[in-house]
Amino acid sequence: MALEVVTGNHAAGYALAVAGEANRGARGAACGIYPITPQTEIVERVAGFPFTKGRVVPVESEHSAMAVSMGASLAGARAFTASSSNGLAYMVENIMTAGFYRLPIVMVAVNRTLGPPWNIWADQGDSLMLRDFPWVQLYCSDNQEVADLTLLAFRLAEDRRILLPVLVCMDAFIVSHTQAETDLPEQERVDRYLPELELPHRMRHDVPRTLGGLIWPDVTTSQRFDVDEAMRRVPAVYQECRDAFRNVFGRDPGGVLEAFRTEDAETVLVASATIATTVRDVIEARRARGERLGLVKMRMYRPFPEGELHRACASARRVGVLDRDYAAGIGGVWGQDVRAAFQGHRDDVLVQDYLLGIGGGDVTAESIDRVLDDLRDRDRAGPASWVDLAVGGAGREEVA
Amino acid sequence: MSAVTEGALAAGFPSIPCSEECLLRPGNTNCGGCGMSIGLTMLGRALEEAGEACMMAIPACCGAVTAGAFPTTSYGVPVVNTTFASSAAVASGLAAIRDLNGESGQVVCWAGDGGTYDIGMATLSAAAERDEDILYICYDNEIYGNTGGQRSSATPAGARTTTTPSGKREGKKDIVGIMAAHGIPYTATLSIAHPEDFREKLLRAFGIRGMRFLLIHSPCPTGWKSEPGDSVALVRLAVRSGLFPLLEVFDGERWRLNAEPDGSDPAEYFRRQRRFRPDELDLDAIRAACRARHERLRTLAATFPA
Ligand SMILES: Cc1ncc(C[n+]2csc(CCOP(=O)(O)OP(=O)(O)O)c2C)c(N)n1
Ligand code: SF4
Ligand SMILES: [Mg+2]
Numbered sequence: 001m002a003l004e005v006v007t008g009n010h011a012a013g014y015a016l017a018v019a020g021e022a023n024r025g026a027r028g029a030a031c032g033i034y035p036i037t038p039q040t041e042i043v044e045r046v047a048g049f050p051f052t053k054g055r056v057v058p059v060e061s062e063h064s065a066m067a068v069s070m071g072a073s074l075a076g077a078r079a080f081t082a083s084s085s086n087g088l089a090y091m092v093e094n095i096m097t098a099g100f101y102r103l104p105i106v107m108v109a110v111n112r113t114l115g116p117p118w119n120i121w122a123d124q125g126d127s128l129m130l131r132d133f134p135w136v137q138l139y140c141s142d143n144q145e146v147a148d149l150t151l152l153a154f155r156l157a158e159d160r161r162i163l164l165p166v167l168v169c170m171d172a173f174i175v176s177h178t179q180a181e182t183d184l185p186e187q188e189r190v191d192r193y194l195p196e197l198e199l200p201h202r203m204r205h206d207v208p209r210t211l212g213g214l215i216w217p218d219v220t221t222s223q224r225f226d227v228d229e230a231m232r233r234v235p236a237v238y239q240e241c242r243d244a245f246r247n248v249f250g251r252d253p254g255g256v257l258e259a260f261r262t263e264d265a266e267t268v269l270v271a272s273a274t275i276a277t278t279v280r281d282v283i284e285a286r287r288a289r290g291e292r293l294g295l296v297k298m299r300m301y302r303p304f305p306e307g308e309l310h311r312a313c314a315s316a317r318r319v320g321v322l323d324r325d326y327a328a329g330i331g332g333v334w335g336q337d338v339r340a341a342f343q344g345h346r347d348d349v350l351v352q353d354y355l356l357g358i359g360g361g362d363v364t365a366e367s368i369d370r371v372l373d374d375l376r377d378r379d380r381a382g383p384a385s386w387v388d389l390a391v392g393g394a395g396r397e398e399v400a
Numbered sequence: 401m402s403a404v405t406e407g408a409l410a411a412g413f414p415s416i417p418c419s420e421e422c423l424l425r426p427g428n429t430n431c432g433g434c435g436m437s438i439g440l441t442m443l444g445r446a447l448e449e450a451g452e453a454c455m456m457a458i459p460a461c462c463g464a465v466t467a468g469a470f471p472t473t474s475y476g477v478p479v480v481n482t483t484f485a486s487s488a489a490v491a492s493g494l495a496a497i498r499d500l501n502g503e504s505g506q507v508v509c510w511a512g513d514g515g516t517y518d519i520g521m522a523t524l525s526a527a528a529e530r531d532e533d534i535l536y537i538c539y540d541n542e543i544y545g546n547t548g549g550q551r552s553s554a555t556p557a558g559a560r561t562t563t564t565p566s567g568k569r570e571g572k573k574d575i576v577g578i579m580a581a582h583g584i585p586y587t588a589t590l591s592i593a594h595p596e597d598f599r600e601k602l603l604r605a606f607g608i609r610g611m612r613f614l615l616i617h618s619p620c621p622t623g624w625k626s627e628p629g630d631s632v633a634l635v636r637l638a639v640r641s642g643l644f645p646l647l648e649v650f651d652g653e654r655w656r657l658n659a660e661p662d663g664s665d666p667a668e669y670f671r672r673q674r675r676f677r678p679d680e681l682d683l684d685a686i687r688a689a690c691r692a693r694h695e696r697l698r699t700l701a702a703t704f705p706a
Contacts, residue, residue: 028500030493055496060526064489067482067523071457071493074480077500079493093483203478203494205453205505210473212481219470 002184008175009038011143011182012108012168013045015150016080018190019106020046020054023078026196028053031080032068034061036087037120038172039110043082062087066094066107073103074211076202078154078194080105084172085112085126092130098165099134100223101212102201102230104157105165108150111273111324112172113359121360122171124273125325128301128333134227136166136234137301139272143182146170148245148253149299151185151193155241158197161233171324172360174274185249193248231303238300256300259312261287265294267375268313270338271322272298275356275363279322282368293372298334306341313342318350320375323384324357331355331384352378356387421476423447423454428466428474433628435618435635436463436539438592440510443537444476446602453477453505457491459520460484461512462545485519487511488527491534499533506535506606513540513554517573528582531610538575538613541620549623559675561623567680575615576649583652584611589645591617593636597646597658604648617644625674634672640664642690645697648706656706657697666690 006014020029033043033056047056057068065081073079083091088109098105113123127137138153140146146168153166170176185193203211215223235256245253260280262268271279276297283293296312298305313319319342323332330336335353342349354371357363367388374385423444430437440463447454456479458464464481467473482490487509495507516524516538524536543561544550551561553573560567579587586608590598598616605612617638619631626634638644642661649655667683670676 027497030496030500032489032493053500055500057492057496057530059489059492060522063483063485064523064526067486067489068493068496070482070486071480071490071495072497073493074490075494075497077493077497094486097483097486203455203480205455205478208473208475208477208479210467210470210475210479210481213467213473213479214465214469216469 002186003181004184005179006143006182006184007041007177007179008143008146008170009041009110009177010045011147011184012082012150012170013042014184015147016042016082016106016108017046017049017051018185018187019151019154019194020078020080021049021051021187022191022194023197024051024053026198027076029078030055030057030068030072032057032059032065033081034059034065034083034087036062036084038112038176039082039084039087039108042108042110062091063094066091066098069105070094070098070101070103073098073105073199074101074203076197076199078197079103080107082108082110084110085114088126088130089114095130095135096133100227102163103165104154104163104197104199106150106153106157107165107167109167109169110172110176111169119359120172122174122274122357123324123359124169124333127167127169128325130167131302131333134164134231135302136164138166138168138299139301140168140170140175141274141277141297142175143178143180145254146175147182147184148251151190152241152245152253154194155244156234156238159237159241160200162230162237164227164230169273171274183251189248193244234303235300235305235308254299255308256305257308257312258297258299260295260297262294262296262312262316264292264315266292266316267318267320267372268294268296268316269320269322269368269371270296270298270309270334272301272334273324275322275324278363278365279368282365282372286372301334304337304341309338309341310345313349316349318375318378319352320371321351321353322371323353323355324363326355326358335384350378350381352381353384354387355384361388423476424466425474425476429468430462430466431622431628433619433621433631434462435541435592435616435620435631436466439539439616439618440466442592442595442598443508443602446599446606447506450603450606452606454508455479455494455505456508456510457482457487457494458510459487459515460546461515463510463512463539465546484515485523487515487520488524488532488534488536491536492527492530492532495533507533509534509536511536511538512545513538513542514544514552517553517575525582528579528584528611528613531584533609533611535605535612536614537616539616539618541618541623542572543620543623545620545623558677558681561675567677576647579613580649580652582611584613585609585651586612587649587652589615589617589647591635591639591644591646593632593639594646594659601648623675626672630672634669637664637669641666641669642694643669645694647697650706654704654706655697655700657701661690661694
């Protein structure tokens with residue numbers, strides 16, 4: 001194992017490349033690449049990697065980046081790419097296409113605010129807009145998780161029971177550009193972890209199939225149902241991929257979510273990515289003062305791990321959801337899913353959504369304290385609450 | 401041989417291979433008189449003659465509908481339907497893996513004018529700039545056929561479409577000039593009314609590595625408001641009158657003209673399609689433009705011969 005001090009982007013680029021290289025004994029690897037801040041270093045690393053049997057195609061847009069990766073995947077190769085923010089928005093049509101073609105493509109998304117106005121800092125609104133697509137979504141808190149989950153993503157995506165693309169997300173700059181000690185596994189172990197890919201529906205001359213032609217509603221329904229079945233299998237297969245990861249690399253890449261001090265927690269915060277790390281510190285500190293607080297750090301967003309969330313929140317009465325995103329007209333994205341998960345299952349739980357760190361704003365221990373105070377003092381849930389609203393609050397009153 | 405084929409032969413029609421193996425199988429959903437059907441059939445025959453396998457990337461267009469509905473397909477070769485703008489990029493991925501694995505066979509994009517001149521332009525231009533080893537074929541019916549007949553940047557001036565109800569003001573984009581300017585190894589125009597020239601160009605294209613761009617003038621009775629039985633005659637007239645020159649460009653530098661106009665009047669071409677109102681067209685200007693275009697092409701072919 002090689003411990004290095006690298007950025008999150010470096011970790012991602014490395015993991016994508018060695019995963020591609022691990023398929024050199026089979027049909028090789030390829031990807032279309034297109035740069036966007038703060039993802040650029042990822043594709044630069046991929047472009048500079050000395051593949052034995054791989055091709056990196058520097059295209060003219062994100063839309064084509066995914067299209068090239070799809071073509072490579074359809075030809076049976078291991079395929080991947082990376083993007084962010086407006087790049088993901090531009091790519092949307094082909095992101096959807098890759099999913100419904102059941103292509104096991106892995107894409108790293110560096111979560112950045114969608115413009116306008118231009119803002120390059122962390123915000124999950126970009127990847128969360130893809131929430132209804134047939135893609136698995138994973139969120140990372142640090143560089144090690146980026147490396148580990150990117151590798152795991154290939155094994156999960158390519159599993160015959162799944163065959164769905166996987167999105168691996170990290171926060172812009174806070175992870176993408178921060179150097180930290182990271183264990184970058186050597187090729188030989190990656191080779192052992194990632195079996196050679198044999199895509200069952202790859203295009204081949206002896207099978208004159210037409211992929212993606214017209215289908216009637218009944219077949220469309222079956223196709224969606226098949227995706228749904230595969231999605232339902234994801235948590236269990238993820239667990240297998242996690243166990244295999246532990247065996248090969250001697251490190252736990254983590255479960256679909258991580259419950260921290262939730263055993264007896266009366267109040268639980270649900271968070272993801274780097275915000276979860278801050279929450280953890282605050283909970284530790286307030287626990288020392290006798291508050292029964294817990295954290296659920298969400299690693300998987302799609303499929304939404306409802307069952308695991310229920311188990312982690314078994315003792316909870318109050319759940320606060322932290323959303324670093326804004327869904328126009330409803331509040332936060334994670335908030336909607338968490339509310340839906342509790343509805344009808346545990347109607348005694350108060351679920352309150354908090355919007356914070358929008359557009360890359362700092363989420364400090366004080367922000368989390370304000371969330372916890374608000375949650376403690378509530379007798380009922382309300383609309384998503386804006387934490388740290390600096391300007392505009394007064395204006396809103398004026399309008400009212 | 402089926403009774404139908406035997407009957408056709410007896411009636412003096414040439415035999416058409418109708419096995420499951422042919423590129424375009426019988427029973428497809430194309431309109432009668434569709435130039436795309438003839439183009440696909442000729443592509444299939446040329447591939448067979450050259451002993452070339454092929455895979456096709458087809459963006460949204462009539463050619464995607466040609467396949468019919470799952471689980472049947474009218475295509476006898478592997479096909480992937482791509483998003484509208486993406487055929488050249490998906491083909492790039494397919495070709496990359498073909499090459500990495502030392503495999504042979506053509507990766508063909510079969511795209512309409514909308515997917516080529518319009519929405520797919522950036523993708524195509526980038527694939528050409530990278531000189532991807534793909535055979536890009538645009539069947540140009542000068543309209544968005546699939547969506548019911550809207551204008552494209554390949555629609556000629558004067559043509560009525562559903563989005564140019566009183567006739568299009570602008571002329572066709574010079575796609576041949578655009579593609580040749582990329583310096584790709586081979587750019588050519590093809591007409592289904594010139595089958596021998598058509599065949600030769602396909603065979604030539606198969607033998608060249610890198611990006612090859614072929615433009616087929618593809619009659620569309622539905623969009624052109626013409627008689628299905630007139631399709632071949634119309635595109636023949638387009639070549640003879642100088643409206644659609646048959647040419648080849650090698651490496652974007654060396655030019656060859658494959659047919660000289662025979663003095664046919666373009667007016668006849670317009671009269672036989674109800675998308676045009678010949679009385680609204682400046683026929684003298686069109687005749688002059690045809691002459692000027694050919695003069696220019698002759699000069700290019702003489703100065704920079706292939
Ligand atoms: C992104 C996107 N926009 C619009 C469409 C709708 N659409 C499908 S085919 C088509 C026109 C195709 O025209 P052309 O490429 O000339 O092929 P033709 O139908 O004439 O064969 C359009 C607009 C689409 N499928 N995708
Ligand atoms: S609309 Fe035109 S191009 Fe489309 S199938 Fe009919 S004739 Fe062919
Ligand atoms: Mg068209």
